[in-house]
Amino acid sequence: MYKRIAVVILIVLISFTISSLAHAQETDNIYDYLDYLSSDNILSLQGEIDRLKSKHGLDIAIVITDNTEGKSSRDYADDFYDYNGFGLDDQYSGLLLLINMDIREIWISTTGMAIRIFTDYRIDRTLDRVASYLSDGDYYMACSIFLSSVDAYAQEGVPKGQYNYDTETGQKDYYDKRPVTYTEKAVAMMKSPKVYIVAAALALFTTLMLSKSSKGKQTTNKLTYEQNGSFTLRNQRDQFIRQSTSQVMISSSSSSRGGGGGRSSTHRGSSGRSHGGGGRRF
Amino acid sequence: MSTVKQYKCPSCSAGLKFNPTVQVWKCEYCFNEYDLEELEPNRAAEELPEEDIAELDSYRCSNCGADLLADDTTSATFCLYCKSPSIIKTRFSGRFKPKYVIPFKLSKETAKELYRSWIKKRRFAPTAFKQQEEIDKVTGLYAPYWLFDCKVNAMIAGEATRVSSYRQGDYRVIHTKYYSVERSGEMKYNMIPVDGSIKLNDQLMQLIEPYDYKDITDFSMKYMSGFMAERYDVESTDAANAMKKRVERYVEERLRATINGYNTTRITSKSVNFNEVVDNYAMLPVYILVNKYKGNSHTFIVNGQTGKVSGDTPIDRKKQVLFALGIFAATWIVAVFGGAFFV
Numbered sequence: 001m002y003k004r005i006a007v008v009i010l011i012v013l014i015s016f017t018i019s020s021l022a023h024a025q026e027t028d029n030i031y032d033y034l035d036y037l038s039s040d041n042i043l044s045l046q047g048e049i050d051r052l053k054s055k056h057g058l059d060i061a062i063v064i065t066d067n068t069e070g071k072s073s074r075d076y077a078d079d080f081y082d083y084n085g086f087g088l089d090d091q092y093s094g095l096l097l098l099i100n101m102d103i104r105e106i107w108i109s110t111t112g113m114a115i116r117i118f119t120d121y122r123i124d125r126t127l128d129r130v131a132s133y134l135s136d137g138d139y140y141m142a143c144s145i146f147l148s149s150v151d152a153y154a155q156e157g158v159p160k161g162q163y164n165y166d167t168e169t170g171q172k173d174y175y176d177k178r179p180v181t182y183t184e185k186a187v188a189m190m191k192s193p194k195v196y197i198v199a200a201a202l203a204l205f206t207t208l209m210l211s212k213s214s215k216g217k218q219t220t221n222k223l224t225y226e227q228n229g230s231f232t233l234r235n236q237r238d239q240f241i242r243q244s245t246s247q248v249m250i251s252s253s254s255s256s257r258g259g260g261g262g263r264s265s266t267h268r269g270s271s272g273r274s275h276g277g278g279g280r281r282f
Numbered sequence: 283m284s285t286v287k288q289y290k291c292p293s294c295s296a297g298l299k300f301n302p303t304v305q306v307w308k309c310e311y312c313f314n315e316y317d318l319e320e321l322e323p324n325r326a327a328e329e330l331p332e333e334d335i336a337e338l339d340s341y342r343c344s345n346c347g348a349d350l351l352a353d354d355t356t357s358a359t360f361c362l363y364c365k366s367p368s369i370i371k372t373r374f375s376g377r378f379k380p381k382y383v384i385p386f387k388l389s390k391e392t393a394k395e396l397y398r399s400w401i402k403k404r405r406f407a408p409t410a411f412k413q414q415e416e417i418d419k420v421t422g423l424y425a426p427y428w429l430f431d432c433k434v435n436a437m438i439a440g441e442a443t444r445v446s447s448y449r450q451g452d453y454r455v456i457h458t459k460y461y462s463v464e465r466s467g468e469m470k471y472n473m474i475p476v477d478g479s480i481k482l483n484d485q486l487m488q489l490i491e492p493y494d495y496k497d498i499t500d501f502s503m504k505y506m507s508g509f510m511a512e513r514y515d516v517e518s519t520d521a522a523n524a525m526k527k528r529v530e531r532y533v534e535e536r537l538r539a540t541i542n543g544y545n546t547t548r549i550t551s552k553s554v555n556f557n558e559v560v561d562n563y564a565m566l567p568v569y570i571l572v573n574k575y576k577g578n579s580h581t582f583i584v585n586g587q588t589g590k591v592s593g594d595t596p597i598d599r600k601k602q603v604l605f606a607l608g609i610f611a612a613t614w615i616v617a618v619f620g621g622a623f624f625v
Contacts, residue, residue, distance in 0.1 A: 185622035195621070199613035207606040210405045216489035216592030222532035224492050230470035233540060237464040238442075244460075247453040 011083060031080075033065040034101060036139040045140075048147045056154035058114055059086045059094025062143055066101040073100045073279055077109035078269035087111055092273065097146050099134065106130060107279030108146075110264075115276035116158045116175050119264045123278040126153075131282040161262035164276070168267060285335070286344045287369040289321065289507045297345065297366040299508025302386035302567075302586070307504065321504060335372040343368055355479065358424065358503075358511030367507045378513045380501040382429065382564035384493055386422060386509065386586045393569035393584045394420050400582065400591050406602045407595040411573055411580075419572075422586060424506055424565035425487070426478035426514035428521040430471070431560040436533045437466035438552040442544035463547070465537040471529060473498075475566065476521040478514030482570075483581055484524070489592030490585040493566055497587060501565065511565060518561040530554045 027046045030037070037045070049060045061081060068076040077098040081087070087094045091112030098107040106127060110118045118126070126149040133142035164173040189195055266276045289298040291309035298316070301308040307316045341350040343361035350370070351362050357373035360366065374380065394417050401412050410416060442463045447456045473495055477487040533554050541547050567586025572579050575596045582593030 182622055185625050186618055189618040189621050189625065195614060195617045198617060199610045202613045203606045203610040206609050207602060210605070211597055211602060213404045213406075213595060213597075215486060215594050216590070218489060219590065220488070220491045222535045225471045225474045226532070226536070227470040227472050231467060231536065232469070233465065233467045233537075235437075235464065235466040236540065237462075239462045241441075241460045241462050244458050245455060246458075247450070247455045250449070250452050250454055 029059075029061050030143075031061070031063045031065070033063075033067070036064055037143070038140075041140040041143075045143050045147065048144065052147060052151055052154070053088070056151070057088055057093060058117075058150070058154055059088045059092075060147070060150060061086050061094070061096040062099075062146070063096065064099045064101065064139065068100055068102060073098055073103070073105045073107040074109070074267075074277070075270065076100070077107045077277065077279075078273075078275045079271065081109055081111060081275075082269055082271040082273055089113070095150065095277070097130070097143070098279075099139070099142070103281070105279055105281050106134060108277045110276040111273060113158075115164055115264050115266055115274070116162055117153055117156075118276060119159060119162055119262055120278060121263075122153050122159075123276075125149075127278060127280050131280060134282040159262050162264060163262055164266045164274075165263050166267075166274075167265050285338060285370065285372050286341050286350065287371050287503060288344050288366050289504055292316070292321075297507075299367055300385065300505050301389075301508075303389045305385065305387075307507070318502065318504065335375045337372060341368075341370050355481075355512045355515050356510070357513045358506035358509060360510075367509075369503050369506050369511070371503070373513045374501075374503055374506075379563070380426075380565045381562045382498050383424070383501045383505050384495075384497050384564070384566050384587050385499070385505045386567040387497065388567075388569065388584065388586050388589050390420060390422055390569065392589065393422070393586070394418070396569075396584050396589060396591055397571060397582055400593065401595065404595045405605065406597045408575055408598045408601075410575070411595060416571075416573060420569050420584075421571070422509040423568050423570050424509055424511035425482060425568050426512055427564045427566045428476045428478050428514070428516075428518050428525070429473040429562045429564050430476065430522065430525045431473065431558070431562075432525075432529065433468065433470050433557040434529060434533055435466075435468050435555040435557065436537060436553065437464065438534055438537045438549050439464040440547060440549040440551070442541060442547045444543070445545045461544070463541050463544075465540050467537055467540075469533065469536065471532075473562075474525050474529065475564075476516075476525050478516045478518075478521055478563070479512050480515050481512070482583075486581055486583050486592045486594070487568075490568065490583050490588075490590045493585065493587055498564070506565070509567075514563065518563075522559060522561065526554075526556060529556075 027042055029049045030042050030046055032042065045062065052058065052060060061084075063077070063080055071079065077096050080098070081094070081096045086092070086096065089112065093112030093114050095108060095110045095114040095118065098109065100107065108118070108123055108126065110123070126146065129149060130142045130146050133145060158175050162175040165171075166173070264276045265278075266274050269275050289307070290296065291298050291312060291314060293314050294309060294312040296309055296311040298307045298309055298321070304315065307321055308314075341352060342348065343350055343364060343366060345366040346361060346364040348361060348363040350359060350368055352359055352370065356370070357378075358367070358369045361368050397417055397420055401407055440463055442461045444459045444461070445456065447454055449455070475491060475493065477484060534549065534552055538547065538549065569584040569586055571582040573582070574580075578596065580594050580596055582591070584591050
């Protein structure tokens with residue numbers, strides 16, 4: 001009962017806060033409480049967000065504030081997302097970029113499918129790019145870089161071997177569900193093209209080996225019919241004619257940068273929903 | 283003079299056959315054994331005529347008088363009716379008179395055994411090839427051979443290179459020295475066999491070589507008794523050309539082996555001259571089995587002296603496909619149901 005009242009009070013408080021800051025520029029998805037973005041910027045970012053929403057099925061929010069109501073960036077970002085009705089589909093898929101000017105920190109909060117797509121590694125990479133513009137004070141570029149990152153990763157989809165790692169319980173939840181029972185494993189093997197390739201290769205190899213029936217072994221050679229000691233070398237001439245020199249560049253092998261693993265760390269927000277994400281100071 | 287010769291047991295007058303295992307003539311009826319001297323005390327009477335004897339339209343078995351069934355080249359065979367070994371003398375006379383023979387050393391039973399183990403290894407051979415009645419068709423045959431002796435004068439010339447390389451900074455420096463090389467030499471070859479029968483596959487006949495010439499002896503028709511024999515239908519001049527091709531290869535290999543110490547050798551010209559080419563006509567022993575499959579003949583040959591085998595067998599597509607499917611299915615089952623334990 002108290003909990004419910006507390007939630008109601010919180011919602012009232014937040015809506016009050018939002019309405020009290022009514023002068024701030026905002027659209028459906030962009031909450032710029034500090035007026036860092038021009039209205040043109042906001043319009044163009046909102047347009048991009050609308051496009052990505054329908055393209056990838058991910059909700060996107062950008063919040064710029066210096067008042068997190070005493071919450072950590074992570075909690076504020078999670079709550080903002082949950083209590084303002086963001087999220088598409090039944091998993092509330094989407095992500096939120098919080099620029100917390102109070103402690104100069106950015107935070108990306110992911111929910112639903114966005115947790116799957118934005119692994120810890122991808123979040124770090126995105127933060128790298130966004131933070132570099134924030135340090136220069138270019139908020140518009142930071143936001144549009146964020147959106148282009150989202151577009152690119154969402155296009156790539158969930159990476160291979162992705163799993164959600166619950167930081168509280170330590171449980172792993174693979175996106176590609178591994179078969180568990182023997183029957184499931186056997187069915188998975190039946191569907192695996194590798195099994196067919198190996199079987200076909202082995203069948204082909206053994207059949208060819210057994211089909212290759214030689215007509216017989218050659219047991220005569222250049223010496224078989226030569227009379228012993230009859231060979232005499234009459235003339236032997238080795239004459240140097242010319243020489244040539246060439247040089248070849250020795251190519252050094254270059255090492256390629258390895259990509260990160262498939263982990264997406266998750267935690268539970270105050271609403272009870274699971275979120276992923278990450279952040280850093282700038 | 284009779285044109286068909288049959289050797290009869292001096293004791294019981296049954297047809298005598300040469301027995302490869304004991305290397306004497308053994309009567310299958312009274313079990314008496316005779317060696318070459320005992321069988322032919324009066325050697326001169328058996329001398330084969332040096333001049334050609336005119337071919338007859340047909341030959342009769344001197345034992346029962348029936349017509350002998352014989353191809354143009356058949357020189358020794360069996361009477362179809364009384365099974366007596368019969369030798370057509372005209373076909374061993376004149377230009378068809380062999381100089382040498384290597385008598386059979388391997389018994390027919392051994393030859394059959396060799397075929398059996400050889401065909402067993404050919405998994406996709408048609409089933410008919412593996413049946414006993416097929417195996418029983420193995421026939422002992424004296425094959426006509428030309429044995430060539432020759433002296434060779436040869437020269438090869440070409441270009442050879444010596445390559446060295448070392449590293450210099452980021453580069454590998456390759457240093458190539460070119461040499462003009464030339465070798466010439468002489469050698470002598472003895473008794474290079476070339477089969478003198480069109481019917482016999484040259485490649486298979488080469489694969490049963492070599493014969494061991496320590497057993498070679500002067501030709502006598504008596505060795506033919508109890509076997510089939512063919513006379514040559516490849517003239518010695520044609521056989522000589524085949525022999526020369528072979529010797530040219532040997533000579534080049536021989537001379538090439540004396541070019542040492544180079545990284546690459548390329549022969550650009552060669553010449554091989556043959557002197558003193560001598561041909562000798564000889565009968566050499568083979569066991570032969572000819573199978574028919576889908577209209578093609580497939581031959582299996584055993585060297586009747588050393589037991590070396592050669593032959594070609596067809597592949598039964600149905601057997602092959604079934605086998606491949608079997609392996610595929612077995613692998614699939616093992617991979618799926620066994621592999622499921624490990625994933």
